[in-house]
Amino acid sequence: MNSPAHEEHFSEHVRRYLYVFYALIFGTIVTVLASFIPFGSRAINVGVALFIACGKASLVAAYFMHLISERKMIYGIMTFTALFVTGLLFLTILAFADFPPLTIKH
């Protein structure tokens, strides 16, 4: 478990984790600062914040959770999960396109 090659392999991992950590800190600061920029519409601020959040979440999933080098079975599980969550969110959007008659809209 402790050959020089093994040590070198995990030292490389540790370096990568630190870069991801710095990127996450940077992403958090950018998210906070971007939320104060008046883009003209609250929707753009929401889009920017969620875009950065997706980037940060991808880094955590890919490197800290090792999804970047996982087995096919894990990819299969997560692909199905992503499809179902997307479907769920899509249903929410669909709900706004199908108001019953006489619904009060704000």
Next chain:
Amino acid sequence: MDIPYIVEARPDTGLYNAKVGIWLFLASEVMLFGALFSAYILLRVSAPDWPYGWLNIPLGTANTLVLITSSITTVMAWASLKMNRFGKFKLFHACTLLLAMVFLGIKSFEYHDKLTHYEIDLKDGRIADGHLVENGKDEVVLSGRFAKDQHDLYDLHERKLPPHREIRIERSRIETMSSYGPWHNTYTAIYFTLTGLHALHVIGGAIVIGFLWGPGSRLWESDPERFTNRIEISGLFWHFVDLIWIFLFPVLYLL
């Protein structure tokens, strides 16, 4: 009877069983939080007005940095075991536990702040808003301000607020009185639901990590590979908790 594939990989999946198990569990967790995020979207888009600036951004940012740091200490703890450095593992996971406590401490402070923050609708139509100083039999004392209407209370980023001062209100002048708990409005309901469920995950994760750091770490002496796998599994859960917060923070605090 030995449980198969707790260390070595199953030939068909290429993974030890616990890893398949935790990913299936995380998939169910994604659906749970996905459903709550859907509820959030539905509530927010349907609401005529949505609060802005009700939460403390520096505290939320601090908690985000705390969780990110706890994620790196978790993965470092696992990497330390892979490099056969048990002492470093202990140090990194002690940091993870400490950071989990810090996160929960900050969250508790924020909850306390909301639960002691009151909106009092007066019979003359004005609204008194502030933190409860005294809840007496004849009068209520707030440290806060008066608002013209509900709209005046919603967008706190855009408005220049008057400084808080002591407000004494006779009970006979009060129409309704409500703290900013989950019952206050749709925003506080979804805020407490999402962050409360997340906090329960933090508590659950901290208990598991605490066990593996303390009495559970004896397994390292008898079966180091199995112990390392346990740390990997608990770490995957912890990173997921961090990942959920990455979305909760901008959605609830910044937008």
